Structure formats: C-alpha cells, structure tokens
Amino acid sequence: MSNKLKVLIKKAPGAEDLPLPQYMTDQSAGMDLYANVESEEVLKKGKIKLIPTGIHIQLPKGYEAQIRPRSGLALKHGITLLNTPGTIDADYRGEIKVIMINLGEEDFIIQRGDRIAQMIINKIEEIEWIPVKELDHTERKDGGFGHTGV
Numbered sequence: 440m441s442n443k444l445k446v447l448i449k450k451a452p453g454a455e456d457l458p459l460p461q462y463m464t465d466q467s468a469g470m471d472l473y474a475n476v477e478s479e480e481v482l483k484k485g486k487i488k489l490i491p492t493g494i495h496i497q498l499p500k501g502y503e504a505q506i507r508p509r510s511g512l513a514l515k516h517g518i519t520l521l522n523t524p525g526t527i528d529a530d531y532r533g534e535i536k537v538i539m540i541n542l543g544e545e546d547f548i549i550q551r552g553d554r555i556a557q558m559i560i561n562k563i564e565e566i567e568w569i570p571v572k573e574l575d576h577t578e579r580k581d582g583g584f585g586h587t588g589v
C-alpha cells in the first residue's frame with residue numbers, strides 16, 4: 440500500500456462506465472472529473488448548467504476538495520465554473536456536480552465522459568474564534584485594495 444491519503448469513493452448509479460477521477464500526469468495537482476451526462480448536453484452561450492460527475496466521496500475529517508476549471512476549456516471555449524473554486528465538504532455524501540458557465544462566443548457541447556473540471560484535495564484547519572477589542576498593530580493597518588499602487 441502506498442502512503443497516499445486513502446479516500447472512499449462510490450460511483451453514482453449508472454456511472455459505472457466512467458473512470459475514477461484521474462491525475463493526467465505524474466505530478467498533476469488536480470484529478471480530472473468526467474461528465475456524467477446521458478449522451479450530450481448543450482451548454483448554450485451565456486448559460487449556466489449543473490453537470491454531474493458520477494462520483495460520491497467520503498473525505499476524512501479535516502479535509503476538503505476544491506473543484507476548479509480546466510484552463511484549456513477556459514482559453515479555447517470560454518468554459519469555466521461559476522463558483523470556482525467549488526467547495527466539497529467532508530460531510531457531503533451527494534453526487535459531486537459542477538456549475539458550468541459558457542462565457543464563450545458559441546454553444547458548447549458536453550459529451551458523456553468529457554473531462555470538465557478538476558478536483559484538488561486539501562487539508563483544512565478548523566478554527567475557534569477568540570473575540571477581542573483590539574488586534575495587533577501592523578504597518579499596513581487597513582490599507583488594501585491596491586493601496587500600494589498597481
């Protein structure tokens with residue numbers, strides 16, 4: 440057994456033919472997700488569609504998954520994810536779906552099994568608030584939003 444993090448995964452009914460999310464190269468950060476659509480879906484220019492990926496996962500407590508767009512689809516077709524990065528909570532047991540939006544000039548066809556997005560698993564910190572009246576002084580103070588120039 441490798442020392443990689445083990446994550447339980449279950450295919451959605453009818454998605455048995457789709458591959459599990461996959462790293463496409465040796466050191467890819469993201470695993471590509473596949474479209475679990477019937478045969479094809481048209482994502483019309485300017486429109487949003489929720490596209491299922493055919494997987495349910497059980498992340499260990501203290502982890503999240505992020506769903507991010509694929510840059511090739513963004514650059515070539517103006518296809519991105521509306522809520523990027525999408526957040527998959529460790530207690531979510533539903534099918535992972537992606538909110539796709541077509542910002543390109545043409546309608547875009549999503550075929551069953553197309554690689555539509557990528558998923559990154561991260562460790563997260565659960566925090567507890569400590570309410571105070573004053574915070575630490577810094578040089579920046581409340582400067583932000585380009586206060587150092589652009």
Ligand SMILES: O=c1ccn([C@H]2C[C@H](O)[C@@H](COP(=O)(O)OP(=O)(O)OP(=O)(O)O)O2)c(=O)[nH]1
Nearest residue numbers: 506522525526527528529531534535536537538
């Ligand atoms: O791109 C996404 C984003 C979210 N989810 C699922 C997993 C996630 O754990 C759940 C809730 O997501 P989020 O917290 O972003 O949405 P919300 O609007 O706050 O819904 P909720 O009130 O259910 O938390 O929906 C997806 O399948 N795809």
Ligand SMILES: [Mg+2]
Nearest residue numbers: 526527528531
């Ligand atoms: Mg939420």
